[in-house]
Amino acid sequence: MDHFKQTVRHDAVRVRQYIISFFKWSLIAVVTGGIGGALGAGFRWAITYVTDIRTANPWLCYLLPAGGVIIAFLYRVTKLSGHADTNLIINSVRSEDKVPITLAPVIFLSTVITHLFGGSAGREGAALQLGGCIGSFIGRVVRLNEKDMPIALMCGMSGLFSALFGTPLTATVFAMEVISVGIIYYSAFLPCIVAALTAFGVTNLFGLSPTKYVLEDIPQLNIVNILTVAVIGIAAAVLSIIFCFTLEKTHQYAVRFFRNEYLRTAVGGTAIALLTLLIGTRYNGIGGEVIAEAITQGKALPYDFILKMVFTVITIGFGYKGGEIIPTFFIGAAMGATIAPLLGLSGSFGAAVGLIALFCAVVNCPIASVILSIELFGSNGLIFFAVALCVSYMLSGYYSLYSGQKIMYSKRRARYINKQAK
Structure with a gap:
């Protein structure tokens, strides 16, 4: 009888832990995805805006060297030179190192400058870095322990990736899969998908629709x-x-x-x-x-x-x-x-x-x-x-x-x- 009571008590504790974790990560993911969605919408608007300016004024491409000097100055003055990139976020997930919050505004401005003056680059590098910064910041605010911080980082990555590309499921799996090839961090599944869907919903509220194509020339399967x-x-x-x-x-x-x-x-x-x-x-x-x-x-x-x-x-x-x-x-x-x-x-x-x-x-x-x-x-x-x-x-x-x-x-x-x- 005593053994039965201990088993029931132990199972009740485990159920309570799972319920607490479910609500904890759902809340963190919603907040992360909400912030990421708003920031991602602003980032998409900024990139589109400066791209339109450059398209209307092609001569801006010849000012790219000056834009590069400004970017170098931003990284020098914030002491981020040489080691602040997407690899920093990927390494932080494994090593549990902190991501400097100053990286967020710097990568935002630097990417906008690159696109304004015609550099050939995308925007997902900024998305992963911005997302990592948001996840790290929220993790520190709610005082997550060192084992939970990597999940918060992946949560932020999936939110920003979803906001910029409009592909929430890809964003979810990409954040879990890209860190270590051959290993998927399933513990991050719930937080990542909640953050991705929240960010996706926020960008829709801003009127930003996802990119989709209709293929008509699909060959026969043989x-x-x-x-x-x-x-x-x-x-x-x-x-x-x-x-x-x-x-x-x-x-x-x-x-x-x-x-x-x-x-x-x-x-x-x-x-x-x-x-x-x-x-x-x-x-x-x-x-x-x-x-x-x-x-x-x-x-x-x-x-x-x-x-x-x-x-x-x-x-x-x-x-x-x-x-x-x-x-x-x-x-x-x-x-x-x-x-x-x-x-x-x-x-x-x-x-x-x-x-x-x-x-x-x-x-x-x-x-x-x-x-x-x-x-x-x-x-x-x-x-x-x-x-x-x-x-x-x-x-x-x-x-x-x-x-x-x-x-x-x-x-x-x-x-x-x-x-x-x-």
């Missing part, structure tokens, strides 16, 4: 088309290795030869300004129009993906801020639209497959990539997307946009390796 799509996956894997390798090496050489941050950003900005003078403004900024054209019309110049890669590598490598994922969308979509017609597929469908396959290859997040394909393009053709991204995932090796990412399990066999991404 072995020939599956093998053809696998070829696009192979191309994406090769392209991802080239992109990640050149991005990392460009940054290393830029730091080595131009130790002064002001000089480094000025040199990189000058290079982009000269390329813009020679080529035009097609590869400055996010390049959303080119992505949309590739997906909806199947049109892309055969060298689009190469030049966008060059512009992005210089921009990010020399210290400008923003992110690499939207440029990855551009590169993957342009590559897919270019090679798909050569393989007997429509350029539009090839662009969609190339976008997803390259995204998967550079972030090593296959589950998030599958969900992204559904949220962007619907469930039709899902098998083709899955084939392309699983091929690109395996063949891309251990390269990543984020050197802070850990490869916990081998891509070739069920073996624990705990290896730093390249």
Whole structure:
């Protein structure tokens, strides 16, 4: 009888702990997602606003070196130079280190400056860093312990990612999957999805709708088309290795030869300004129009993906801020639209497959990539997307946009390796 009472008492304690945790994390996630949604809406508006200004005044691209000096000054004066990027957030989830709150306004302003003056960058780098700052700040306010702080960081990341991309399920899984390849932090599932959905709802209140495309040229499901799509996956894997390798090496050489941050950003900005003078403004900024054209019309110049890669590598490598994922969308979509017609597929469908396959290859997040394909393009053709991204995932090796990412399990066999991404 005493044993039965002890068992009942023990079970009651456990049930109470689960209920408390459920409400605790739901509340934290709603607050985090609400703040993240409002901040994300403001950030999306700011990027759109400065992009419209730059589009109306293309000469602003020639002032990018001056913008780089301002960015370097912001990071120098806030003592964030050299180590405040997305890798800081990823490492903080594993190490339980604190994320400086000053990073939030600095990355916000720096990304806006980069886009105002025509740097080739995205916005998700800022989203992950802003989200990490919000999660860390709220975690400190409510006095979370060191074991709970990583969940708060992932909660913030998913909220901001959802707010900027309008893909709450992708944001949820991406935040849990991107930290350590081969391990998904399931304890963060509830907080991340609540934060992502809350942020998504807040952006909808501001009138910001998610990006979605309707694919009409989906091929028949047969072995020939599956093998053809696998070829696009192979191309994406090769392209991802080239992109990640050149991005990392460009940054290393830029730091080595131009130790002064002001000089480094000025040199990189000058290079982009000269390329813009020679080529035009097609590869400055996010390049959303080119992505949309590739997906909806199947049109892309055969060298689009190469030049966008060059512009992005210089921009990010020399210290400008923003992110690499939207440029990855551009590169993957342009590559897919270019090679798909050569393989007997429509350029539009090839662009969609190339976008997803390259995204998967550079972030090593296959589950998030599958969900992204559904949220962007619907469930039709899902098998083709899955084939392309699983091929690109395996063949891309251990390269990543984020050197802070850990490869916990081998891509070739069920073996624990705990290896730093390249």
